[in-house]
């Protein structure tokens with residue numbers, strides 16, 4: 001068997017297209033254009049790229065993008081005040097504080113400050129609690145992207161066995177609840193799991209979110225499984241020339257492709273879905289805060 005690619009880039013583009021229409025519809029119906037505020041502290045190069053991409057895609061679908069760039073030595077209380085100001089600004093629908101923050105800042109304290117109604121990252125305790133309790137709320141973006149891709153591959157996910165490798169707060173744990181919401185039978189595996197290869201081979205849907213390059217081997221994948229690779233790892237690529245590198249996921253893509261029915265590539269899989277889901281959360285937040293019905297296609 002040779003897997004087909006589960007194309008996150010195309011799926012994200014289709015979602016952004018629908019969101020662009022939804023933004024138009026909100027503007028026409030209510031005279032309001034949703035706005036996403038992104039706060040970046042410091043000059044971490046990877047974060048700068050992420051923030052630039054978020055801002056560009058926000059504008060491309062017709063929403064307002066508000067960027068707040070603060071120096072790396074910004075005191076924590078100044079950042080907290082900035083978040084409070086964004087909470088209070090009625091024109092701001094979503095707030096994202098780009099992580100990681102500089103070492104002198106307590107990330108948990110900053111996230112706690114974000115109004116849950118504007119928590120488009122889905123990281124506050126209130127958002128996490130609503131997810132666990134099965135109440136409506138803003139869901140974390142990367143795990144939501146995983147579920148959308150799995151549904152794209154399989155349609156209804158009811159009764160499917162889903163193994164998630166990795167128990168992080170950002171991905172593994174929320175992904176488990178989101179797949180549970182889809183009526184999957186969910187197992188979370190982690191570094192202490194016994195016989196991880198055998199457990200992975202039970203999965204109809206295998207989600208890899210460990211942050212270790214190509215850790216999931218081909219023969220860990222059940223024949224016909226759908227593989228969703230959340231990892232983004234940079235490795236040396238001497239075959240491309242001296243000092244060259246390339247991005248790979250947490251799954252050995254070529255080997256897993258021999259067993260899976262569909263598999264997300266890295267790059268071009270889950271990554272693009274994360275930003276598209278952030279834009280979607282901003283539209284959801286704009287509507288929920290004002291009790292507006294959701295436009296079609298969101």
Ligand code: GUN
Pocket residue numbers: 050096097098099100121141142274
């Ligand atoms: N840094 C890397 N990924 C993310 C994300 O999804 N949200 C935030 N806030 N920061 C990040």
